[in-house]
Amino acid sequence: MHAWVDAWHSALYGPAGFYRDARGPAGHFATSTHGPSGRLFARAVATLALARGCTQILDVGAGRGELLRELAALIAAGDAELTLMGTDVVPRPGDLPGSVGWVQSAGGADLPDLGPLENTLVVANEWLDVIACPIAAVDRTGVLREVLVAPDGTEGWGDPAGTAATIGPAEADWIEQWWPHSGRPGERVEVGLPRDRALAELGARVHSGVVVAIDYGHLRGQRPRGGTLAGYRRGRTVPPAPDGTCDLTAHVAVDSLPHDTLTQQREALARLGLARANPTYELARADADAYLAALQHNSALSELQGDPLGGFWWVEKAIASPR
């Protein structure tokens, strides 16, 4: 058996890891960047970039380039002037527009050389939830211990938190500050320290601009006592097993991340000016295409602002260039 953090990381990013699968994330689950809502989501991202004076967008954990293609279409239509770049664990997708830069990454908390990031909006949609983290649980005697796992998902006990291989003093401090437990047997803790560090490292790569990580998550005081680790395969939830055949994801402790603001997606989109259209019967008679487009806009906006996507957290941090 291995510590969850190690088994999880290898299952997603090892040589035969889940995220190297040709289908890409979109073959297994939907995000804000997919389908008709992806166009509207791209518009929100471009609006944010321009509002913050950014001239470039970097998509971290770009999947197979879904968001980048929508952004490229906006640029081609003259709606924005931005340079685009993405990174994920696979080579550059063949159907990306030639103007879009691409860097292959190792995956998880590791980031590749991303070059100089000046006036850049870095967007990481559902990246942090797939950065593996150590898992601890309270045993029958009330002691919080590292949880180990076999490839088929069977779990076993490791050492007590604070002295375990992947839950040492730094992780124990994180637990105390961010995810205190009640000592009730069975309670679980997903230690977010690797995610905090990964986002801090991403921010450190940016010379000037804004970093926005978007993910499902929770706040101190409302942590899920049984943990949130889940598996996904081809649109279905499956028991989490670190065997490379399914996604492994856990909600993000968003308040422990480096940030200026935490805003839920429904509000973030509203602040960026995304609002429902009001297609009238007169419009339907005069311009059927415009009427249909307005209905599609409303449906995409409902998708992005409803449950569950509307409850996702936008974790935002501005980075000013040093004087």
Ligand SMILES: C[S@@+](CC[C@H](N)C(=O)[O-])C[C@H]1O[C@@H](n2cnc3c(N)ncnc32)[C@H](O)[C@@H]1O
């Ligand atoms: C849940 S998917 C989200 C994909 C896309 N952002 C979307 O919204 O559809 C997470 C993606 O992050 C990628 N990823 C994980 N760690 C990464 C890293 N260090 N650098 C680049 N991509 C990474 C995975 O390979 C996967 O494609």
